[in-house]
Amino acid sequence: MTYCVGLMIDRGLVFMSDTRTNAGVDSISTFRKMQVWEVPGERVIVLMSAGNLATTQAVVSLLDERCRSISEHGPTVLETSSMYQTARLVGNTVKEVIASSSPDGHRGDSYFSASFILGGQIKGSEPRLFHIYPEGNFIESTEDTPFFQIGETKYGKPIIVRAYDRQMTFPETVKLLMVSFDSTLKSNLSVGLPIDLLFYERDSLKVKLQRRISQDDPYFRTITDGWSNALRAAFASLPDFPE
Template sequence: MTYCVGLKLDAGLVFMSDTRTNAGLDNVSAHRKMHVWEQEGERLIVLVSAGNLATTQAVIGLLDERARESSETGASVFDTPSMFRTAQLVGNVVKEVIADSAPSGQTADSSFNASFILGGQIRGSQPRLFLIYPEGNFIESTPDSPYFQIGETKYGRPIIVRAFDRSMSFAEAAKLLMVSFDSTTRSNLSVGLPLDLLFYENDRQRVAMMRRIEPDDTYYRSISEGWSSALKSAFERLPSFEWEPAAGRNRQEPR
């Protein structure tokens, strides 16, 4: 399992992904799940992945191979005329890989499943963000749903739902994601550091910042410890539950 998030801000796009993969308690390793294709001034495409590692690596491998070679091998992420067409391309590659791995065809609960968050911008169009499902179909972010999560989402989702604002700065978005990922890593051992963080600023067609967050990262540790302390303080400030024992009521003992 893994955890990945893509946010669409007024200022641009933000992505974060963990690197943990496991096939049992005694087989834990780290693999990068964030992949970037960049033509400065022309296009910037980011893809983060969750799911079966063999499937995600095959999808990335095919996209990389077709980006390096001539168009005779198939459409390339460097050839697509729009981010929508890029999402179609990635979806088709996902279907191709899963169909090859599972002769009976892909299903959402298949052991070969994989999901992706795709985002970026091609010169002359607006930045866009997509969620691509294991079946190869996809949806695009909207003002009502300006972010996507894949993988182990349930522990980190509450903070994003409560605190996300499209007008926030990149620094505020990074802080929000640090809290979301800290909550997830504390609750599920299948998600773990290092983390990869990327900022994309609108209309630049290049990475604004890409950073790996290691377990000993000073800022991450301060966020983790500060959030734990803040939660305890907030809990203590909440009003106490008031109740009175029921006088004279017989209590039935459990059998």
């Protein structure tokens, strides 16, 4: 299982993904689920993935390979004219990979399915964020839908819905996402550390910060311990049911 979040704030885009994959409780591995293509001063493209590992790796590898050679499939992610066209390119690549992998042809609900969060900015346009489905179609983030989640989403969503504010600072946003991930990690063992974090600042056209957060990260430990204590204190402060 996987948990990835892409979130838009006034300052830019924040991405966070776990790194655990498993084929049962006795077969757990660590794989990076966040891919970045960057041309400083021209574009930053971030892609996070969830679903069948072979499918997600094939999609990322194919996109990356086509950046290194002349492609017969049109512009690469380093050449697309807009983020919308980049989302179309990724969606078409997803369909291509799943269709070639599935013995029954392309089906979004097949064993080979995968979903993606795509975000970034290309010079001359605004930062944009997309959710790409296994069928290859996609939706874009709006004022009403400022974030996307893929993978194991249900445990980490409530805190984002309650606490998110588009005017949040980057440090506040990281704190919010760490609480969201902490809730997910404690509820589902198939989501696990380390966590990859990336911050893209609006109009900078370069990655502002990229970091891997491990089990012994002091800030993460502060957040997870503090959140547990705060929840217990909040629960204790609520009135008991009247008999």
